[in-house]
Amino acid sequence: MDRPYKVGATINDCYEVRRIIGSGSFGIVYLCKDLRTNDNLVVKQLRPSKQRFKSEIKLFENEIYILRKLDNEYMPRLYEAFLREGSYFYVMTFIDGYDLDEQLFSKKKSFSESESLLFLLQLLELVEYLHERDIYHQDLRIPNILLKINHPYLIDFGLARQVDSTSSSNKNKSLILELKQQDYFDLGDILLFLLYSTYPSKNKKALPWTEELSLNRGTVHLLKRLLKIERPYSNTKEISADLHTAIMAVNS
Structure with missing residues (x-):
């Protein structure tokens, strides 16, 4: 069939x-x-x-x-x-690009901490574009990102949702925040994949990323908020501010 x-x-x-x-x-x-x-x-x-x-x-x-x-x-x-x-x-x-999942795991493409943060900034701009239109992707994963001329392209909107932000009901506001933070969490997960691309695994026992990765304080703060370990972000402007701070610190 x-x-x-x-x-x-x-x-x-x-x-x-x-x-x-x-x-x-x-x-x-x-x-x-x-x-x-x-x-x-x-x-x-x-x-x-x-x-x-x-x-x-x-x-x-x-x-x-x-x-x-x-x-x-x-x-x-x-x-x-x-x-x-x-x-x-x-x-x-048709987007003639390369699957980020394949690039990381088959082609062994690596991203430095600075490159990872800059890549996340490009992704954040795409997420912000969606959220400004009340669209929430809900499936931000490395197989759903294509690379073309070193820029991410976002694909696969099969789980995406659009929710009217003009409604003032508490239920609607709560749903929108939940959808936003799922996209933010996924961005944090993607950032971890990028950062681990240069990590030389020596430990037989897997450790938390906070112990395995040696990262700038600003990058750690950004990740902890994206992944809801610390107070989660409520909008992309907050993420952008912390992301720019982390980029400046890493490149200084």
């Missing part, structure tokens, strides 16, 4: 499959050539086995809804969405 389209097959009479980029439990992602323009585009298909469930269709439609809201050069842009032969699809720009 979930057999993917073969290389050379055509989707919706105009998207020729070049290769399968990814195949997860939720969807199948293809690199395709638009036969009308010869452009490379990405086509995502909701797995046919998931189409039996209204909740899965709703998630797929929510991802399309979120992508329609984006207009940022470091995020994918939606071209169209369609239903074909009972299957759900959408088409977006």
